[in-house]
Amino acid sequence: MRENATTKVQDEFEIVIGLEIHVQLLTASKMFCGCSTRFGAPPNTQVCPVCLGLPGSLPVINRKAVELGLRTALALNCTIHPQSQFHRKNYYYPDLPKNYQISQYQYKDHPPLASDGHLTFEFDGQARTVRIRRVHLEEDTGKLVHVERDGTVLYSLVDYNRSGVPLMEIVTEPDLRSPEEAREFLSRLRTLLQYLEVSSGRMEEGTLRCDANVSLRRRGEPLGIRTEVKNMNSLRAVEKALSFEVARQREILQAGGEVVQETRHWDERREVTFGSREKEEAQDYRYFPEPDLVPMVLDPAWIEEIRRTLPELPEERRRRYVEQYALSPHDAALLVENKAMADFFEATIKLFPQPKTVCNWLLGDVTGYANTHGMEFTDLPLTPEKLAEMLKLMEDGTISIRLAKEILEEMLATGKDASSIVAEKGLVQIRDEDALRAIVEEVIAENPNPVRDYRAGKEKALTFLVGQVMRKTSGRANPDLVNRLLKERLHG
Amino acid sequence: MAIDDHTVEYVAKLSRLELTREERELFREQLSRILEYFSKLNELDTTGIPPTSHVIPMRNVFREDVVTPSLEREVVLDEAPDQEEGYFKVPRVFEE
Numbered sequence: 114m115r116e117n118a119t120t121k122v123q124d125e126f127e128i129v130i131g132l133e134i135h136v137q138l139l140t141a142s143k144m145f146c147g148c149s150t151r152f153g154a155p156p157n158t159q160v161c162p163v164c165l166g167l168p169g170s171l172p173v174i175n176r177k178a179v180e181l182g183l184r185t186a187l188a189l190n191c192t193i194h195p196q197s198q199f200h201r202k203n204y205y206y207p208d209l210p211k212n213y214q215i216s217q218y219q220y221k222d223h224p225p226l227a228s229d230g231h232l233t234f235e236f237d238g239q240a241r242t243v244r245i246r247r248v249h250l251e252e253d254t255g256k257l258v259h260v261e262r263d264g265t266v267l268y269s270l271v272d273y274n275r276s277g278v279p280l281m282e283i284v285t286e287p288d289l290r291s292p293e294e295a296r297e298f299l300s301r302l303r304t305l306l307q308y309l310e311v312s313s314g315r316m317e318e319g320t321l322r323c324d325a326n327v328s329l330r331r332r333g334e335p336l337g338i339r340t341e342v343k344n345m346n347s348l349r350a351v352e353k354a355l356s357f358e359v360a361r362q363r364e365i366l367q368a369g370g371e372v373v374q375e376t377r378h379w380d381e382r383r384e385v386t387f388g389s390r391e392k393e394e395a396q397d398y399r400y401f402p403e404p405d406l407v408p409m410v411l412d413p414a415w416i417e418e419i420r421r422t423l424p425e426l427p428e429e430r431r432r433r434y435v436e437q438y439a440l441s442p443h444d445a446a447l448l449v450e451n452k453a454m455a456d457f458f459e460a461t462i463k464l465f466p467q468p469k470t471v472c473n474w475l476l477g478d479v480t481g482y483a484n485t486h487g488m489e490f491t492d493l494p495l496t497p498e499k500l501a502e503m504l505k506l507m508e509d510g511t512i513s514i515r516l517a518k519e520i521l522e523e524m525l526a527t528g529k530d531a532s533s534i535v536a537e538k539g540l541v542q543i544r545d546e547d548a549l550r551a552i553v554e555e556v557i558a559e560n561p562n563p564v565r566d567y568r569a570g571k572e573k574a575l576t577f578l579v580g581q582v583m584r585k586t587s588g589r590a591n592p593d594l595v596n597r598l599l600k601e602r603l604h605g
Numbered sequence: 606m607a608i609d610d611h612t613v614e615y616v617a618k619l620s621r622l623e624l625t626r627e628e629r630e631l632f633r634e635q636l637s638r639i640l641e642y643f644s645k646l647n648e649l650d651t652t653g654i655p656p657t658s659h660v661i662p663m664r665n666v667f668r669e670d671v672v673t674p675s676l677e678r679e680v681v682l683d684e685a686p687d688q689e690e691g692y693f694k695v696p697r698v699f700e701e
Contacts, residue, residue, distance in 0.1 A: 140670045141670050141671070141672050142670050142671060142672045142673070146673075147668070147671060147672055147673030147674075148672070148673070148675045149672045149675070155678075155691060156690075156691040156692050157678050157681060157682065157691055157692065157693070158675060158678050158691075159675050160675055160676060160681060161673075161675050161676050162676070165676075165681065173666060173667070173668040174666065174667050174668065175667070175668060175669075175670050176667035176668065176669060176670065177669070177670035178670070179667070198658060203619075205621060206698065207693075207695045207698065222655055222656045223656075223658060257698070258692065259697070259698075266697040266698075267697060268694055268695065268696055268697050269694075269695050269696075269697055269698055270689055270690070270692035270693065270694055270695075271692055271693040271694075271695055272691075272692055272693075273693070397619060399619070402658035402659070404658075404659070406666075407659050407661065407663040407664055407665070407666055408658070408659065408664055409664070409665055410664045410665055
């Protein structure tokens with residue numbers, strides 16, 4: 114790791130980062146045809162004349178994809194253009210069989226779906242606003258598998274299942290000033306997209322992809338020469354790749370050199386960016402209006418309808434959790450970041466109205482379990498009803514906190530509910546004073562030294578004795594009760 | 606509007622066409638004549654007229670987000686020059 118690569122620059126350079134985010138939209142069918150968008154199907158089983166680019170086939174716009182684009186544009190405070198259309202972006206690469214991608218180009222007279230928005234978020238204790246240059250719709254490409262022998266590509270295999278899957282491109286202005294800030298922005302944007310139910314936002318699965326333009330400039334000077342960094346497949350990768358690239362460019366500039374404008378790929382394993390070996394020619398995409406798709410003229414009533422039905426967005430929800438439920442801003446932020454968990458939280462507190470307790474269990478033991486088992490929250494077999502039931506058992510004293518933790522673990526592992534685990538294992542807390550008194554007697558008889566210490570005034574010895582009782586009862590004794598019984602016995 | 610050899614070569618390259626010297630000469634002349642003919646349009650005053658991309662008076666042709674059957678894979682791949690394990694097989698894309 115290069116020195117200070119990830120810290121904010123203290124030197125004469127200012128970091129300038131802009132992001133280009135590609136988002137697979139949550140539609141059932143493709144952008145321009147009825148093929149399924151289901152992930153993981155055998156190769157070339159979700160293709161038709163349209164997404165294979167066969168002569169004579171004609172694309173038709175998926176209304177739902179436009180709606181999801183509009184939903185995003187509204188949430189990002191964009192200007193929605195009343196009339197918008199698609200363009201052909203021409204290039205030769207077999208990931209799209211038509212030799213062009215249907216996309217939306219930024220023409221004054223035929224603009225993309227939306228432009229000029231912003232997203233405001235808190236970073237480093239300050240409100241930061243990142244401007245959104247545009248939001249547009251396009252189609253995803255197919256996937257290539259390169260078949261190699263001895264490090265040489267022999268030929269490539271193409272799967273067109275992904276060809277034509279609806280894709281939304283979000284482009285920011287170069288308003289981000291550090292790799293950490295870029296990561297935070299991307300994380301907030303991802304959460305927003307999940308709240309909008311526009312995207313699953315799983316970077317590891319490629320449903321959310323991010324490229325970055327990075328440059329450095331001496332303070333007050335015009336923008337420096339930038340590189341474009343690609344192939345970052347997680348939030349962590351974005352931060353690391355950008356930190357590396359910033360350090361690399363700084364070294365060049367400090368040595369009096371010049372940054373080469375190029376595309377660089379992030380190598381996750383070696384943790385470096387490297388320039389592509391292909392010749393960098395100015396690409397000439399020869400954009401022109403897609404003649405097969407007539408323009409979209411968006412009905413203001415439709416836009417209003419979408420605006421009216423926007424869900425509660427993460428920022429609002431965060432504020433509400435602090436005000437209404439008295440959660441700490443930190444906890445509220447963590448909870449809200451995971452929409453599924455936040456929804457779960459709300460459902461649980463309806464059944465068990467102690468927000469702070471529910472929040473602690475979700476962010477603590479439940480998240481911990483998911484993390485250690487490499488699972489998503491949504492993969493856990495827990496329901497709000499089951500969690501609320503367990504918390505009630507704890508509240509009424511049937512189980513201790515320690516037992517609750519064990520029971521929860523079992524609930525998460527097996528999907529069983531708390532009361533059946535308690536019944537099966539005989540885990541009910543012992544609150545029968547006579548039963549406990551017998552165990553207290555045993556412990557006192559077996560531990561003469563601590564007993565003497567306690568009587569001599571060493572309060573700590575009592576903790577040890579309580580622990581012994583808990584051990585003998587496998588944690589099922591009520592600690593308060595044990596404490597009282599021991600004291601009574603020892604003082605008496 | 607005359608076109609030079611460089612432009613002919615560039616257009617040919619974008620179209621992935623290899624031209625002989627004779628063809629380049631022929632197309633340079635033909636393309637120049639075509640552009641010259643079309644340049645007549647520039648004589649019209651189009652101030653205030655928005656660029657037209659479609660001449661048919663149609664807007665907003667959408668489909669609902671409904672899955673329809675795809676093609677049979679065998680049918681699709683049998684039309685391809687080459688295939689392997691359910692994939693289209695294509696020559697390598699990157700030069701070494």
